Amino acid sequence: VMVLYSDGVTEAVNTQREEFGTENLIKVIETHHQSDAQKIVDSVRQNLLDYIGDTQIYDDISLVAIKQN
Numbered sequence: 826v827m828v829l830y831s832d833g834v835t836e837a838v839n840t841q842r843e844e845f846g847t848e849n850l851i852k853v854i855e856t857h858h859q860s861d862a863q864k865i866v867d868s869v870r871q872n873l874l875d876y877i878g879d880t881q882i883y884d885d886i887s888l889v890a891i892k893q894n
Contacts, residue, residue, distance in 0.1 A: 826858050826865065827891040833884035834869070837877050845876050862890040 830850065837845045850869065857868045866888055873886065 826854065826862075828854055828865065828869075829887075829889045829891075830869075831885055831887040833882070833886040834873060834888055836884060837873055837882065837886065838880055839877050840880055845873055849876065862892040865890040865892070 828850075835845055835847050835850055839845075849872065853869045853872045854865060857865050860868070869888055869890075870886075
C-alpha cells in the first residue's frame, strides 16, 4: 500500500489545537491496510474528521491510496 497525502492531513488540528499527526495517520493505515484503496482513504478521512470535530479546516486535505491486487 502506498499512501500519498498533503500536509493538511497531518497538520489538521482538533479543538485543543493538537495536530492529527503522522502517528494517527499510520494507525489508521495499519488498521485498514488489508482493505481496498478506497476503504483506506475513506477510513483516514472519517478518522480525521472525527478527530478535528467542529474545528475549521484551514489547509487543503489531499489523500491518495494505491494498492496492488
